[in-house]
Every structure is written in structure tokens, then in C-alpha cells.
Amino acid sequence: MNEEEVLVGRIQDLAEQCYHRDVPSHTEFLTLAEQDLFYRTVNKIPGVRYVLSGGYEAAERKAALFLPSYAEDGDASMLPxxxxxxxxxxxxxxxxxxxxxxxxxxxxxxxxxxxxxxxxxxxxxxxxxxxxxxxxxxxxxxxxxxxxxxxxxxxxxxxxxxxEPKTERKEGSVASVRLDAVLSLAFSSSRSKMVPLIEGGQVFINGKLVTSPSASLKEDDLVTVRHMGKFRYVGVQNQTKKGRLYVAVERFVS
Structure with missing residues (x-):
């Protein structure tokens, strides 16, 4: 089995362990790509409850905790x-x-x-x-x-x-809230340079891999681009007379 198949099997085993024994079970820390695989795997398992946490809200590397029946939704306190x-x-x-x-x-x-x-x-x-x-x-x-x-x-x-990581707010007009358009604004680059990154599997929204340049962003989405950084999409602030959308992002800075 390759690494992806091993991880899928591990996720399934942990979900089953939590369900049948009614005890918390957890993964180790997952990369963004592994978090995407986690989401795709648990979406096929009915009835599971889980939470991902990396110790703080903006964490990139996160571990997944399967929740027993007595735990509250979203409670990551049992994650060691x-x-x-x-x-x-x-x-x-x-x-x-x-x-x-x-x-x-x-x-x-x-x-x-x-x-x-x-x-x-x-x-x-x-x-x-x-x-x-x-x-x-x-x-x-x-x-x-x-x-x-x-x-x-x-x-x-x-x-x-x-x-509470340091952020820099950036605002500008885009034709739509398509992913490639907002990425172009956030990283001061052209859409033509952003599209290959998206289609090449380098972009994640809330830990989930997105490969469509036309994907729409929602308020408070956390977008990560490998080797470039991450930002939070604040949302549409206004609309110009010509119908363009004036949007804002908060880019994380070190």
C-alpha cells in the first residue's frame, strides 16, 4: 500500500474504534494534503463526529480527534x-x-x-x-x-x-469572488500566474484541497498557498458602479 492508502486505513480504524468503544481516538499531526484526505475519507463514513486542531485557530498542521458520544461538538480538549x-x-x-x-x-x-x-x-x-x-x-x-x-x-x-497572528489587510476590486481573482489580489500577482498553482494542487481552503480556479470564496475562509503564505478572506465590502466587487483579505505575515 502507498502512504495515502495507509492513512485512509488508519483514519477508518480510528473512526471505528471511537464508534464501537465510545472513546476518543486521534491521528497524529496532518499536513494540509493529509487534512484534505481526512475530510474526503470521513465524508464516506456515516455518523462520525470529529474536530481538527493544531493548538490555535490559525494552525496549519492539525491533528484530528474523533469524538465519543459524551463529548460536545467541536471540543478538542481531549486531544493530547x-x-x-x-x-x-x-x-x-x-x-x-x-x-x-x-x-x-x-x-x-x-x-x-x-x-x-x-x-x-x-x-x-x-x-x-x-x-x-x-x-x-x-x-x-x-x-x-x-x-x-x-x-x-x-x-x-x-x-x-x-x-492572534499578525495580518496585513488588503483591499481591491475583482470581477467576482472566484478563487483565482482573490488570490491575484492577495498576492499582488496576475490571475494567469495563480491558475497553475490552483490546478497544480498548491491551494487549500480551510484545509481542503481546491483545484478549480472558479471556486467561490465565502467570508472567513482561510486560504493557504504552498510556499507563498495564507490569508483570510474577509468578504465583499462594496460594489463599484461598473459592477466590480470591492473585497478585503487579511494576509498573515511573520
């Missing part, structure tokens, strides 16, 4: 994920550390990528969202990031300023 803060031992002698530096050091410990969620950078420290069963190992073993000595602590949650 935690926040680990990784900080330099001595800020004065620390390298300028990037997302790639932190991820590389974690991977060098032998930690599987699916055990790790998003890594949020705050100055020269990082907040790692990970599966709870990896937290003790990471805290015990991660001593250096590049040439910088670090220490790790499990936190109660993310700092509030990190749960």
Missing part, C-alpha cells in the same frame, strides 16, 4: 497536544535562530515530523506544539539549536500575542 517553549540559555551569545533551525534540531533527535505541529517563532525562542507523549523526550534531549545552547519547558499554552 502540548506547548513546549524552547529558549536560549544565554540570550547574549545566541545565534539568530529561524524556524528551519528549530525544526532541524528536533528532527536530528529522531523525532518524527508527524509528532510535531506548528513551530511559532517569538524573537530568538520558539513555541513548539507537539504530541504530549513527545514532550518529556524533547525537554530532556534538546540541548542545542545550531550553536546555541537551549532549554525547554512545557507551557500551559501559547502567549496570547502568538495565537
Amino acid at each position: 497536544i502540548v506547548v513546549v517553549r524552547i529558549s536560549p540559555l544565554n540570550e547574549k551569545f545566541a545565534d539568530a535562530l529561524s524556524h528551519r533551525d528549530f525544526l532541524g534540531s528536533l528532527m536530528n533527535l529522531g523525532v518524527e515530523r508527524y509528532k510535531l505541529g506548528d513551530i511559532l517563532i517569538d524573537g530568538n525562542q520558539a513555541y513548539l506544539i507537539c504530541m504530549a507523549d513527545m514532550a518529556d523526550y524533547i525537554c530532556a534531549e534538546l540541548k542545542k539549536v545550531r550553536h546555541t545552547s537551549v532549554y525547554c519547558e512545557v507551557e500551559a499554552g501559547l502567549p496570547e500575542e502568538l495565537t
